[in-house]
Amino acid sequence: MKRELLGLTVIWFLTGLIGCATLPTQPYVAKFKVIESDGRFVAHENGTVGDMKTGLVWASKDNGEDINWQDAKWYCENYRGGGYADWRMATQDELAELYDQSEGYQVTQKNYNVHLTELIELSACCPWASETRVSGAAIFGFGGGRRGWYDRSGSDGGRALPVRGGN
Numbered sequence: 001m002k003r004e005l006l007g008l009t010v011i012w013f014l015t016g017l018i019g020c021a022t023l024p025t026q027p028y029v030a031k032f033k034v035i036e037s038d039g040r041f042v043a044h045e046n047g048t049v050g051d052m053k054t055g056l057v058w059a060s061k062d063n064g065e066d067i068n069w070q071d072a073k074w075y076c077e078n079y080r081g082g083g084y085a086d087w088r089m090a091t092q093d094e095l096a097e098l099y100d101q102s103e104g105y106q107v108t109q110k111n112y113n114v115h116l117t118e119l120i121e122l123s124a125c126c127p128w129a130s131e132t133r134v135s136g137a138a139i140f141g142f143g144g145g146r147r148g149w150y151d152r153s154g155s156d157g158g159r160a161l162p163v164r165g166g167n
Contacts, residue, residue: 032044032045032046032048032082033045036119037119038117038118038119040052040053040117041117041119041120042119043060043119044082046081046082046083047059047060047061047081047082048060048081048082048084049117049119049120051097051098053097054094054097054166055165055166056094056163056164056165056166057082057084057163057164057165058098058120058161058162058163059079059081059082059087059120059161059162059163060081060119060120060121061120061121061122061123062121062122062123062124062127062159062160062161063075063159063160063161064123064159065123066124066155066156066157066158066159067128067155067158067159067160068152068153068154068155068158069128069132069136069137069150069152069153069158070152070153071155071160072089072127072128072158072159072160073089073128073130073160075160075162076088076089076090076160076161076162076163077089079160079162081162084164086164087162087163087164088130088162088163088164089128089129089130089160089162089163090127090129090130090161090162090163091129091130091131091138092129092131092138092139092140092147094129094163094166095127095129095140095142095161096140096145096147098116098117098120098142099115099116099140099142099145100115100116100117101115101145102115103115103116103117103118104116105118107122107123107124107125108121108123112125112143113143114142114143115142115143115144115145116142120161122142122159122161123159124157124158124159125141125142125143125157126139126140126141126142126143126148126157126158126159127139127140127142127158127159127160127161128158128159128160132152133149135149136149136150136151136152137149137150137151137152139158
């Protein structure tokens with residue numbers, strides 16, 4: 001359901017059933033001009049992409065080069081895209097929500113396909129995720145939809161993809 005509120009488009013997400021009633025959760029508020037949409041994702045002129053399913057807002061592209069986990073975490077936490085200061089590193093589950101086998105494109109810096117909306121531009125397969133353990137840190141591979149754990153100091157194919165909201 002969409003509503004206009006003070007000139008802003010508010011889209012209510014519906015989740016769960018109680019009896020026969022659905023309850024709205026937090027709305028996704030489009031504060032900036034929409035430049036493109038693919039149904040689920042909405043790209044804005046300020047370089048952000050809203051996910052109408054989860055309510056999260058993503059940077060429209062990753063950091064663009066190999067990066068280790070610690071630098072990726074710093075990059076996400078200090079990212080100021082779209083004029084926001086509350087960016088963070090995504091969890092593996094949040095990254096997995098973006099994976100879509102029916103979508104995809106070839107990344108620019110490596111010679112393989114990734115499977116997610118074209119509105120979010122990855123330059124390699126595998127954004128780092130926030131989870132860590134003694135043996136390493138989490139990544140999510142958009143080439144095949146796999147979760148993995150790698151040495152935090154490694155950087156080959158690792159990317160930073162900032163997200164805001166949720167968590």
